[in-house]
Amino acid sequence: MSDPLLALRGRRIVLGVCGGIAAYKAVEVCRRLVDAGAHVAPVLTADATRFVGALTFSALASEPARTALFDGPEPIPHTHLGQGADAVVVVPATAKVIGKYAHGISDDLLSATLLATRAPVLLAPAMHTEMWEHPAVQENLVTLRRRGVHVVDPDEGRLAGGDVGAGRLADPARIVVEVAGILAAAGDLAGYSFLVTAGGTREPIDPVRFIGNRSSGKMGYAIAEAAARRGAAVTLVTTIGRPTAVSGVDVVKVETAEDMAAVVVPRFADCDVVVMAAAVADFRPKVVADEKLKKRDGVPEVVLEPTPDVLAELGARKQPGQLLVGFAAETEHVREHAAAKMAAKGVDLMVANDVSAPDAGFEVDTNRAILLYSSGSSEETPLLDKHELAGIILDRIVQTLGKEA
Ligand code: CTP
Numbered sequence: 565m566s567d568p569l570l571a572l573r574g575r576r577i578v579l580g581v582c583g584g585i586a587a588y589k590a591v592e593v594c595r596r597l598v599d600a601g602a603h604v605a606p607v608l609t610a611d612a613t614r615f616v617g618a619l620t621f622s623a624l625a626s627e628p629a630r631t632a633l634f635d636g637p638e639p640i641p642h643t644h645l646g647q648g649a650d651a652v653v654v655v656p657a658t659a660k661v662i663g664k665y666a667h668g669i670s671d672d673l674l675s676a677t678l679l680a681t682r683a684p685v686l687l688a689p690a691m692h693t694e695m696w697e698h699p700a701v702q703e704n705l706v707t708l709r710r711r712g713v714h715v716v717d718p719d720e721g722r723l724a725g726g727d728v729g730a731g732r733l734a735d736p737a738r739i740v741v742e743v744a745g746i747l748a749a750a751g752d753l754a755g756y757s758f759l760v761t762a763g764g765t766r767e768p769i770d771p772v773r774f775i776g777n778r779s780s781g782k783m784g785y786a787i788a789e790a791a792a793r794r795g796a797a798v799t800l801v802t803t804i805g806r807p808t809a810v811s812g813v814d815v816v817k818v819e820t821a822e823d824m825a826a827v828v829v830p831r832f833a834d835c836d837v838v839v840m841a842a843a844v845a846d847f848r849p850k851v852v853a854d855e856k857l858k859k860r861d862g863v864p865e866v867v868l869e870p871t872p873d874v875l876a877e878l879g880a881r882k883q884p885g886q887l888l889v890g891f892a893a894e895t896e897h898v899r900e901h902a903a904a905k906m907a908a909k910g911v912d913l914m915v916a917n918d919v920s921a922p923d924a925g926f927e928v929d930t931n932r933a934i935l936l937y938s939s940g941s942s943e944e945t946p947l948l949d950k951h952e953l954a955g956i957i958l959d960r961i962v963q964t965l966g967k968e969a
Contacts, residue, residue: 568741571748573601575650578681579625580674583611585724586656586690586733591616593655593688594624596740605645606630607674609661633673642673646680650750653743654678656690656733659701665713666704684746684793686714688739693729706929709951711809712793716742749955752962754795759828759835760788761842761874763803765821769866770853777843778919778926781806783891784841786954788813794958796837801827803842821845821871832878832886837961839889840875841915843926847871879910887964889913889957895920899934899942912938913960923947935960 577597581590590612597604606621606629613631621629630641638644646652654661654674661675665687670676678685687708695701696718705715716739721732733739762784764777781804788800789810799814801824808815818824821844832838847868857864875890882888890911892902895918902916914936919925924932924947932947935957945953 569600569744571744572597575747576603576605576648577743578645578649578652578677579604579606580652580654581606581608581612581616582654582656582658582661583609583614584656584658584690585615587612587615589733589736590655591620591624592736593739594621596736598624598626600740607645607677609672609674630673633676642676642680645677649681649683651683651743651747652678652681652685655688655739657687659691659695662687662689662701662704666707684714684750686716686743686746688716688734689718690733691731692723692727693731696731709949712789714742714746749794751795753791753958756796756836756965757834758791758796758798758837758839759801759831760784760791760798760839761801761824761828762788764843765803765824765845766819767821767845767848768852769849770855770857772856775845775848777845779843780927782929782950783931786950787839787841787957790951790954790958799831821848825872825874825877828874829877832881835886837887837889838878841891843893844874845871875911876909882910887912887961889915889961892916893919893925902934902936906936912964915957
């Protein structure tokens with residue numbers, strides 16, 4: 565097996581250190597990163613220097629430790645650090661830095677650097693259990709994760725002052741492996757063109773009413789954003805007005821299944837990968853009333869007709885080298901129904917969900933999926949945050965693209 569730390573070689577890592585008792589373990593993270601061949605630039609907050617000396621990091625890292633935004637020789641060290649970094653890692657990440665980062669507050673060198681970078685960021689939190697479990701901290705982490713920030717959850721164990729519980733800094737060796745994994749994944753979709761659909765289509769009945777569904781678009785957005793972060797050129801065709809959390813995604817707003825087909829089908833020839841995460845209506849009203857239907861006119865009779873099946877249309881046009889990913893929203897016989905859709909629509913990877921489960925599928929932040937491959941193999945995921953599931957789906961896409969190359 566290849567060395568899991570290989571991705572660190574020659575990469576520039578900003579190592580942020582905050583004021584917590586676990587700051588002494590950041591010394592070991594620093595040493596391990598340097599040993600693996602990374603170039604480490606340490607940034608200590610003022611509180612960190614109460615726990616560990618800047619000199620320790622200056623001696624072990626690749627350049628002298630920085631401790632302040634204003635007192636060094638560089639006029640704007642945060643942009644220099646942020647722009648030049650391949651990754652920013654914060655060990656330990658205290659409740660304070662997590663809160664500042666989630667709210668865009670930049671009042672020292674580390675918090676300014678976090679805002680001045682487009683590189684992947686990994687936080688390794690450490691704090692007492694009460695602080696770790698506080699809703700303010702957890703909600704800030706949800707916000708940061710949604711923006712693509714990576715978090716190595718703390719372990720349970722002995723804490724400062726003799727307490728025992730959740731909040732102990734993850735093992736330094738694990739943190740370093742996580743950084744290597746993030747760097748290995750960053751950029752692995754560079755050169756690929758993705759089209760992702762998200763949200764539920766709305767089929768108008770009259771100017772104010774429509775037939776819709778419960779799709780929130782969260783899964784499609786998570787995939788589009790993660791693909792862009794990994795270097796792909798991404799078009800997101802969405803029924804949701806929300807902008808993406810990642811810049812550079814070409815967002816096209818649509819409303820109906822027919823709109824979606826009109827945008828997606830002509831672009832298909834230029835795509836390497838299409839992910840149809842949208843919940844597309846199968847039927848639409850045959851006649852759309854020009855004026856609002858009035859109650860006084862009695863119960864309306866809405867006659868439906870089929871919409872275009874976008875995925876099936878793409879499956880019929882697919883060329884060698886193109887990859888088609890479908891989603892199957894099911895409420896029973898999930899695997900069988902998804903496999904049948906996969907075969908019928910010419911899909912390479914089908915992500916099947918039981919949307920009747922309260923913690924998976926529509927509207928919620930989590931998902932549990934069965935991934936079906938055209939080879940006939942399959943895998944089941946545990947309950948995951950939609951961003952984590954997006955990462956797994958993209959990992960599988962990378963593997964399949966690699967096999968075809
Ligand atoms: N899909 C599509 N166009 C449609 C309907 C569905 O492109 N008119 C796509 C969805 O984006 C999804 C896949 O087909 O990737 C499966 O959608 P799903 O709603 O689960 O299945 P249907 O084919 O609509 O079948 P049914 O509603 O009978 O379960």
